[in-house]
Every structure is written in C-alpha cells, then in structure tokens.
Amino acid sequence: MKIYIFSDMEGAAGVEQWDNREDSSYANSVLRRRNQHLLTQELNAAAAGAFNGGADEVVIKMGHADSIVYEELDERVSFIRQGVTWLQGIDEHVDACWFVGVHSRSGTPDGVLSHTWSRKVKAWWVNDVEVGELGICALIAGYYGIPYVFQAGDAAACREAAALIPGLVTASVKKGYGTHSALHLSKERARAL
Template sequence: MKIFISCDIEGISGVVTSGAHTSSDGMDYERARSLMTGEANAAIEGAFNAGATEVVVNDSHGPMTNLLIEKLNPAATLITGSPKPLSMMQGIGEDCAAAIFVGYHARMGAPGVLSHTISGARVANVWVNDIIVGETGINAALAGYFGVPVVLVCGDDIVSREAKELLPHVRTAAVKTAITRQSALCLPPERAQALIRQETEQALASLDSARPWLPGSPVTFKIEFKDSGLAENAARMPYSKLVDAKTVAFSADNYLTAFQGLQAMIALAC
C-alpha cells in the first residue's frame, strides 16, 4: 500500500507568522521547518503503523526545499525542489492508495491562519466548475484525477472545516485553532504529532469508505486576481478568456490539463 503525503508549512502547529516562520530568511524559519518535519514524520509513522509498504512525501511549500531530509523518517522517500510538473502533488499517481495533506491552510479570504490560495500576492479566489476552492480542493481533485482519495487533512480548524465541506468522508487533524490570520491556539509538538499519527492510522483503517473527488468534465477554472493588471497578464494564456476586469477563465476536457492551465495563468500574472 503506497501512501502519498503533501506537506505545506502554514498549517503546522506553532507556525502563525508570515515571513518569520514561512520564509527561508525568517527569524524563526529553522524552527518552523523542524516542526514541519516533525508533523510529516507523524503522518509517515501512522501510515506504516496502518500497513503502508511505501510512503512518498512531497515538500509543498514555497521553493519546496523546507523538510529536513536528515530528520525525516528513513522509511519514507522525499520529493524536494521546484518547479515540479504537479507542484504540491508531485508524486501522486494511480499506484497510490491514498493521499494525506499535512500543514495545509484555508483558502484566501477564509479566517484561517495564513490563509491564501497558491499565491497570496496575486490570487483572490479560485473556482473549479463554479465551486470555490483553496489548495485543499485543487489538490484533492488532482488526486481524484488519478483515482486517489484524500483521507486526511491536517492544519487549523478552518481548513479542517473547509475539507469536510468538500470531502464528506475525509478525516481531519486540527493541530491549532485560528484566533486571527496570524495568531492561533496551538497544540505543543508532541500532542500535535500524536494527533496526526492517530488520525492517519484511523483514516487508513477506514480506507474502504473513502472516495476520490473529481469535478465533472469539461473542467473550468476561474481565477479572480487581486487587480486588473494581474488578470490582463494571465489572459495571455492561450485559450483563456477575461470574464471581468480581474477574473480569467480556462477550460479543458480533463482536470490535469485544466490544472496545468491554472498554474500557467498564475505564473503569467506576475
């Protein structure tokens, strides 16, 4: 049983401040990436306890070189660095039995810790087939394209609620409770990791009841950018169209192609 883990940083317990915790030049970045590695290890251990024979972890934050490989559970393998064709989901495939998201955060505009969607500087909102989604939804659908269910989402209480609204079967591990966008009531690392380990074991024990989530075809992504200039730049993407001054849409026959269009439009927007 092969398990795929996508690990971001903003949803890690103890991580609450943009820059200081999330950027490589931040004052507390080294501590944050150590906490991130600890929560990834908890999911890895839980997966092996539940019968996994292989665990692949994809570093999914920023430059995607955050996880400390020297401290990672040696039974797992790590995908690190960027760019990657599938970005936060590099390593997902039909050979995976389940996907787990660690350190995830709520979508832009939600009252979660460090909430954003892909690019906090550019993106205001994203819809897939008129369903508003954050990174949890975008990436769950990419897993669904390969027939893989997301069985566990770990992060704050807001992303936990967001995940359950979209994926009724999913389990969640809320390792912190948002107070404001840059403050939270956090579980200490030992308790956060124990919770993730336990929820991983339980999620994989009930794998038979999990179902992949995939929007119907054709797939249309709409991106509302933060200003009209960003949208104008994104609209240089072939076959995209401006919906209004700040919103660009792109449609494709399948989710993978639509996802690639989403990524290209956001890259062009800068």
C-alpha cells in the same frame, strides 16, 4: 499500500508567521528553521501513523519551498523536494493521498496564514465552488482515482475540507484567531493526532 503525503508549512502546529524567502537576516533564518523543524516532525508523525496502519511505502511531496529538514525525515519515507507539477509523483500506484500542514483558502477570517497559491490570488473556482489549495489537491488526486482520506492543519482548513470531501478524516492542530494568531496544540499533542 502506498501513501502519498503532500505537505505545506502554514498549517503546522506552532507556525503562525510567514518567513521571507528573500530575507537572509539571522531572525528570519531562525524563524524559517523553526518552522521547517515543526513541519518535519509532523510529517514524521504522519508517516509513522501510515506505516503503523499498514503502509509499506510513504512518499512525501514538499509543497512549500525548502520547508522540510531532510536530515530529520523518517528513514522509511521517500521524498520529492520540487516538481514540475503540483503533485509530482502521484500516479495510479498510490492507494491514498494525505495532506499535512494544510491551511485554509484565501480570505478565511479564522484561517492561520490563509491564502490560495500566493497572497495575490483572491479565489479559485471549480464548477462554481470556491476551492483553495486543498481542493485542488483533492481534484488532482481524484483525477487519478486516488482517495484523499486524511489531512492535518488548522481548524479552518479542516472545516473547509470536510465540506468538500465527505468522510475525510481531519486532525486540527490549531484554531486560528486570524492570519497571524492561533491557539496551538502542543507539539506532542499535535503529532499524536
């Protein structure tokens, strides 16, 4: 069984500040490295769960530029750093799609770092339904006939996904109070989900 995991950084437990990709200051570098480490460990926990559940292959696609610490990744996973398409590498050989580190769509009041593609985009609509990044990922996976079966992220993103995808299993790792504030699970509890 092959599992494809799309990752984003904003939904990981412990992350509630954007790093500035153009800022090379020490403080920003420390923030970025911390966020990368938190996401990488959540991805490792998800991959371990997939392998324990019977997967023989796990592919992780990084969806947030330079958001994974490659040297810390579980040795059993394969990894796509960049791509010319959003879900680069997804095809008919994938059995299920997961999304780890997911955030809610732009404008979600209790969404931590909520946005849709960039902070400049206000909304995406598909067939009169507003969708965020998780909705587009589900749409792309569905195009290939691949079920989107699991996601981990903030509570608002889990609620958003459950409304779009009946039967989706979600793991909420934090509850947002607003864009830059959340009640986070400990890293151990988040990774155990």
